Amino acid sequence: MGKYVLRFVAAAYLLLLVAWPVSLVAKNTFADGFTELRSILEDPDVTHALQLTVQVAIAAVVINTVFGVGISILLVRYEFPGKRLLSPLIDLPLSVSPVVVGLALILVYGGRDGWFGPTLEDAGFQIIFATPGIVLATTFVALPLVIREVVPVLEEVGIEQEQAAQSLGANALQTFRRITLPSIRWAVVYGVVLSLARSLGEFGAVKVVSGNVLGETRTATLVVEEKYLNFDRGGAYATAFLLAIVSVACIVVVSIIRPKEGSE
Amino acid sequence: MTAAVVTPGRPARERRSARGRPLTPVSGLGLGVAMLWFSLLVLIPLSAVVATAGEGGWSGFWRTVTNEQTAAAIRLTVGVALLVTVVNVVMGTLIAWVLVRDQFFGKRFLEVLIDIPFALPTIVAGLVLLSLYGPESPLGVDVANTRVAVFLAFLFVTLPFVVRMVQPVLQELDREVEEAAASLGASRFTTFRRIVLPSLTPAIAAGAALSFARGVSEYGSLVLLSGNLPFKTEVASVRILISIEGDNTAGAAATATVLLVISLFTIVALDLIQRRVANRG
Numbered sequence: 001m002g003k004y005v006l007r008f009v010a011a012a013y014l015l016l017l018v019a020w021p022v023s024l025v026a027k028n029t030f031a032d033g034f035t036e037l038r039s040i041l042e043d044p045d046v047t048h049a050l051q052l053t054v055q056v057a058i059a060a061v062v063i064n065t066v067f068g069v070g071i072s073i074l075l076v077r078y079e080f081p082g083k084r085l086l087s088p089l090i091d092l093p094l095s096v097s098p099v100v101v102g103l104a105l106i107l108v109y110g111g112r113d114g115w116f117g118p119t120l121e122d123a124g125f126q127i128i129f130a131t132p133g134i135v136l137a138t139t140f141v142a143l144p145l146v147i148r149e150v151v152p153v154l155e156e157v158g159i160e161q162e163q164a165a166q167s168l169g170a171n172a173l174q175t176f177r178r179i180t181l182p183s184i185r186w187a188v189v190y191g192v193v194l195s196l197a198r199s200l201g202e203f204g205a206v207k208v209v210s211g212n213v214l215g216e217t218r219t220a221t222l223v224v225e226e227k228y229l230n231f232d233r234g235g236a237y238a239t240a241f242l243l244a245i246v247s248v249a250c251i252v253v254v255s256i257i258r259p260k261e262g263s264e
Numbered sequence: 265m266t267a268a269v270v271t272p273g274r275p276a277r278e279r280r281s282a283r284g285r286p287l288t289p290v291s292g293l294g295l296g297v298a299m300l301w302f303s304l305l306v307l308i309p310l311s312a313v314v315a316t317a318g319e320g321g322w323s324g325f326w327r328t329v330t331n332e333q334t335a336a337a338i339r340l341t342v343g344v345a346l347l348v349t350v351v352n353v354v355m356g357t358l359i360a361w362v363l364v365r366d367q368f369f370g371k372r373f374l375e376v377l378i379d380i381p382f383a384l385p386t387i388v389a390g391l392v393l394l395s396l397y398g399p400e401s402p403l404g405v406d407v408a409n410t411r412v413a414v415f416l417a418f419l420f421v422t423l424p425f426v427v428r429m430v431q432p433v434l435q436e437l438d439r440e441v442e443e444a445a446a447s448l449g450a451s452r453f454t455t456f457r458r459i460v461l462p463s464l465t466p467a468i469a470a471g472a473a474l475s476f477a478r479g480v481s482e483y484g485s486l487v488l489l490s491g492n493l494p495f496k497t498e499v500a501s502v503r504i505l506i507s508i509e510g511d512n513t514a515g516a517a518a519t520a521t522v523l524l525v526i527s528l529f530t531i532v533a534l535d536l537i538q539r540r541v542a543n544r545g
Contacts, residue, residue: 002452003366010362011374013355016396017420018377024395024402025388071298078284078291088535093306095474095527097481098386099501100520103508104309107316107517115312140305172290194383201385203484204501208508221387221484228391228488237395240388247383248376255376 022244028233029241036234037241045215046223046239053220056131057199060138064195068146069188073180075147076154093143101140102208105133129211134219137205142198146191153187154180190254197250201243313524316517328518336495337503338522340414344499345479348418352475353468356426363427364434381423386484389420394489409491414499417485422478426471433467434460469537477530481523 029036040046074080075087093101109127110117120127127133161183165175203221210217218226220243228236287295317325328334363375381389393416395401398408407413437460445455483501490497500523507516 006358006362007366007368010355010359011370013359014374014377017423018380021392021396022380022384025392028395067298067301070294071302074291074295074298076284078287078295080287080295088531089307090302091531092310092527095477095481095530096310097483097501097504097520097523097527099483099504099508100313100481100523101309103504103513103516103520104313106508107312107513108309115308136305140309143306172288197383201383201388203385203387203487204505208505221385224385224387224391225487236391240385240391243385243388244392247385247388248380251376251379251383255372255379 022248025237025241025244028237032234036238040235040238040242043235045218046220046235048215049218049220049223050242052131052134052217053200056134056138056219057196059135060142060199061192061195063135063139064142064146065188065192067143068191069150069184072147072150072154072184073176076151077159090147091144093140098137098141098202098204099208101137101205105136105140105205105209109133109136128209129213129217131217133209134206134217137209138199138202141202141205142195145195145198146188149187149191149194150184153184157183186257190258193250193254197247200246310524313517313520316514317521320514320518324514325518325521328515329522331515333494333498334500334503334515334519337498337500338519340411340498341480341500342526344411344414344418345476348415348422348479349472349476351419352422352426353472356423356471356475357430357464357468360427360430360434364431378424378427381420386421386482387487390417390485390488393417393420393485398489408489409493409497411497413490414486414497417489418479418482421482421485422475425475425478426468429467429471429474430464433464437463466537466540470534473530473534473537477527480526480530 071090075083096104106114106128108115108117109120111121111126111128112118114128117128125132127136161179162175165179170178201221202219203225206219207222207225210219210222212218212222212226220239224236224239224243227233227239317328320328329338359374359378363371363378384392393413394408396403397405397413397416399406407416442455442459445459446452450458481501482499483505486492486497486499486502490499492498492502500519504516504519504523507513507519
């Protein structure tokens, strides 16, 4: 009896909080068939925003993957002063408000009175209100995701195989490519998928640093806000639907591959 | 096997104390490059926020954050985040329990639902909630532009944290102890309270810390949902954004520093909790 009550409460809570509202976005998008979806895909400003979003997300994911794998190996395999302090600092971006992230980047890289901004601008690099700023903001918010996936796996596999490879004469690069990388492969894949979902959907930090210029620095999430506030509900729902599809797909992909690896 | 898809709460720090090697020249160079990048991207910009907040001296900082509207926004944010954390502690533990101990059709589906708030863009989350709890609600409940909307938005974005922290611990739990307690005549509630709950407490606390930090820093899902009415539904992040847009960088930095201090405290608390657990286990 108690079992069924708990089951019902959990299911009802999740349906009311997540499943039903999310499904309504799909319903609202297809209220007039494919008209809304087609009209946003034919709007050059929206397609530009979608392209920009994808480019920025890919750049952020590549940076965070290289940095994340590197720093994970350093954290797990090496000893250095300050290591104890570094691990909690790396988690910091997950609990900083996106608006604060945007503000922080403006204060340093802003062209008018940032710490480094004017110098960079004189050298021809505009960061804030341009694509590099959007990339920086997106990279910031998704920074810990790869590391959080890779570090536990690196700890789990231990160093015996790597030591064996080295004693047999493998150099550092060979050991990494042949031993370390295959063992953390799936962790890196999850990290990449999660970072991708997070990067495609970043809103607050991008809103602050991008300047939100139509057809130039407006990303997909900014289109959703702008369309909704301009009473183009259909367009807002259709754009939101595209973003939601990608993020739900990311979650489903991870949930399909992860248990397989667990049973290996 | 009910593997957690997203583990937002998993600590990115060493659990086993296998000591690493000293740095080689190549790895030392790698560390240098990584630290340079991390400083340029995270540490220097966040220090700039605190430095800018301090430019007007302590009195300037204090005047900004005790400004009636800013103080109201900070109070609302922290208050609602605390309330949401309490709900998450109860509901998150309950959901984790159902997902680990119960078997029923559709469980995999519920598993995926838990992770959706983590991956869904926050602006979409706001729109999503608006479609069920806004003016055109099929349920006939319209909470848009009220404090309930702030509560709902926080509840949505913080859903995964407690569930995903508690789930793995519950899976590892030895059920024989529970059976022994039950065979000695303990009721199911007593067994849960005396046997299960104590071993779950650190995981619940860690999940609660994460969901509090996430709630306090939330912005995107509120934009369309809460109306951002001063003194009523305006949260701290919105207050910062309005200051930035009004070219009041010092004011924005002061409020941002308050948020940074809150998230720093939460992270330190989380670190201590996990350290205690690691020492005990």
